[in-house]
Amino acid sequence: MTTYVLRRLMLMLPVAFLVTIGVFMLIHLSPGDPALILLGEDRTPQAIAQIHEQLGLDKPLYVQYFIWLGRIAHGDWGRSVTTHEPVAQAITERLPATLELGIVALVWSLLVAIPLGTIAAVRRGSLTDQVATGITVAGVSIPNFFIGIVLIFVLSVTLRLFPFGGYVPLTTDPWESLRHVLLPAIALGTAGAAINMRFTRSSMIEVLNHDYIRTARAKGASWRRVVFVHALKNALIPVVTIVGLQIGGIIEGAVVTETVFTWPGVGRLAVESIFNRDYTVIQGIVLLAAFSYMVANLLVDLVYGWLDPRISYA
Amino acid sequence: MTAHLLELEDVQTQIALRRGAIRAVDHVSLTLDPGETLGIVGESGSGKSMTALSIMRLLPRAARITGGRIRFKGRDLADLSEDEMEAIRGTEMAMIFQDPMTSLNPVYRAGWQVGEPLRIHRHVDKRASIAAAVDLFRKVGIPDAKTRVDQFPHQFSGGMRQRTMIAMGLSTGPSLLIADEPTTALDVTIQAQILDLLRALNRDYGTATILITHNLGVVAGMCDRVLVMYAGRVVEQGTTEDVFVHPEHPYTWSLLRSIPRLDATGHEPLRPIEGSPPDMGRLPAGCKFHPRCPFVIDRCREEEPDLREVRSQLARCWVTQAGRSLDSPDGR
Known part of the structure; x- marks a missing residue:
């Protein structure tokens, strides 16, 4: 198991290498010269050349890449072009907020999806199933910023049950932190909940037709036991794949939600940096997103092994 | 007349299809006494398995018992609630199925599955149920029982899986065992071993057995009485x-x-x-x-x-x- 994880981490290196090339090229191929932004009105050719020299932009591209890669590997992700704050610091300051939002959104999506998908599968064709299907279609089709706005309007502005927007760190006040995170998490997690519910439902329907379900019934296991003990563990295997992709996608999903809820996370940092052409920060965020996909993939494979003993790590 | 262990009287089971209902089991009557072995023979689709699933009340969604009586130990199974039926299934009657490759849950250990009826019905704890599974594995001839209970079904051969199914069926000492084509999916040499095992268990424990098969040779070697469908x-x-x-x-x-016939002298054509x-x-x-x-x-x-x-x-x-x-x- 440990050797498996180590081997998987080794295998991630080439992927990570490709990702860094991609990220590096993406910024350098996009139009616009950071020197022009930094200089504002004083754009004399000498000043531009000086900035280029300072940032290393006058060197050949591959040299720039290896210099940059070396720094990345040492944890030096550069400094923000606009605020001069170290990029690594800017991101790590924002990361806890995004993680909290993402984790609560994921938990919310699973808490809704697994029970609802299971019930819909067991009672397929029933009113419950149809209502659940209707909610799913709505959940996927309504954009999350709109869900966010409706939630703010109904629950915060009108009913005053929740604060609208803002972030309280978990370490400062766990209860307040949770109260603040709930609405944005629901807005962010609902589309995922809908997709996960569909997956749980179809996977559960398939599993319930297997012979071993009949065997469990023949043993005298109750329906509840058959569904939640015998079927669910099998049915969750495909759901894990989708959830893995969602974990990796938290940062992207958070871009819009964090903006709507004035949530000081990585997503909003990304938006601000794009507007400011703050390419060092953008590079950092894209790298982080790519790495989180890779880590999520590894986690998915580990969960697979736990759910399905037929997968071996040998 | 003494009461039979199992008595079916005019049992009818219908399957609802889009083009109308079909009578999968049409007025079937049979009796079975303790310790007896009854063979049910017929082609695919003749209603053998549906008869067995009607007795267990494990019919697929579209199928329904529409008439007749099924009496087991003097109780009419049709009158029982689902809860009462669950209390009988896996304790007093057990069933083993045709395809041992798909009849075991792939994500749970063999011993966990074999001991499950004991946990459900006898409220035995997990450790004791696994210990019981080791004993059952020995009884049905699975070598290295202690190691095997901790393995998963995909680590077992077909014959071993069918032995596992039999061990599971026997765990609570049922008075009726229904074996639905228990050897069809197995190699010929393994078939003989499984049949020997079923015969020995019937002899040693006096479990009444319904053996469903399309193989007349199996019936001839195993059954006291036969029902052709x-x-x-x-x-x-x-x-x-x-x-x-x-x-x-x-x-x-x-x-x-x-x-x-292998002992035929001339060149007899197949008939x-x-x-x-x-x-x-x-x-x-x-x-x-x-x-x-x-x-x-x-x-x-x-x-x-x-x-x-x-x-x-x-x-x-x-x-x-x-x-x-x-x-x-x-x-x-």
Whole structure:
């Protein structure tokens, strides 16, 4: 198991290498010269050349890449072009907020999806199933910023049950932190909940037709036991794949939600940096997103092994 | 008359299809006494498995018992609630299925699955149920039982999985074991081992067994009595010896004749049953076997015979009920 994880981490290196090339090229191929932004009105050719020299932009591209890669590997992700704050610091300051939002959104999506998908599968064709299907279609089709706005309007502005927007760190006040995170998490997690519910439902329907379900019934296991003990563990295997992709996608999903809820996370940092052409920060965020996909993939494979003993790590 | 362990009286089970309901089990009656082994023989789709699933009340969604009585230990199973039925399944009656490759849950350990009936019905804790599984594995001849209980089904061979299924069925000492084609999916050498095991268990524990098969050889070696089914109906019923020595229904007669004999001297051709199995949605009028029957007479095409006594057994045939014997069909 440990050797498996180590081997998987080794295998991630080439992927990570490709990702860094991609990220590096993406910024350098996009139009616009950071020197022009930094200089504002004083754009004399000498000043531009000086900035280029300072940032290393006058060197050949591959040299720039290896210099940059070396720094990345040492944890030096550069400094923000606009605020001069170290990029690594800017991101790590924002990361806890995004993680909290993402984790609560994921938990919310699973808490809704697994029970609802299971019930819909067991009672397929029933009113419950149809209502659940209707909610799913709505959940996927309504954009999350709109869900966010409706939630703010109904629950915060009108009913005053929740604060609208803002972030309280978990370490400062766990209860307040949770109260603040709930609405944005629901807005962010609902589309995922809908997709996960569909997956749980179809996977559960398939599993319930297997012979071993009949065997469990023949043993005298109750329906509840058959569904939640015998079927669910099998049915969750495909759901894990989708959830893995969602974990990796938290940062992207958070871009819009964090903006709507004035949530000081990585997503909003990304938006601000794009507007400011703050390419060092953008590079950092894209790298982080790519790495989180890779880590999520590894986690998915580990969960697979736990759910399905037929997968071996040998 | 003493009470039977199991008694089916005119049981009817229908399957709802888009084009209408089909009678998968049509007025089937049978009895089974403690310790006895009853064979149910027939082609695919003849209603053998549906009869078994009706007894267990484990029918698929579309199927439903529409009539008749199923009495088990004096209780009518149709009257029982689902909870009461769950208390009987896995304790007093157990079932093993055709395909051991798919009948075990792939994500749980073998010992966990074998000990599960004990945890459900006897409220034994997990550790004790696994210990019981080790004993059961030894009883059904799985070597290295202590290691095996901790393994998953995909680490087992087909024969070993069927042994696991049998161990699971026996865990609570049921008085009725239904084995639905238990050897069909297995290699011939493994088949013999599994049948030996079932025979030994029947002898040692006195578990009454219903053995469903399309293999007449299996019936001959295992069963006290046999019930032959065709198109959802019982066409012949009697002791294995009577039915095999002098079949009184042309379907049974044809089945027995179609078995290739290894000890045949000449170059005898294979003798399949003419025609194809009936379409359950469009059964012929009269006797359901008449389109394929070499002994057919006019009456067979119009009226369906009842199951009546013919010599020492029961048969559903106008020809034998009229006293004619099935030797060789006319003109053949």
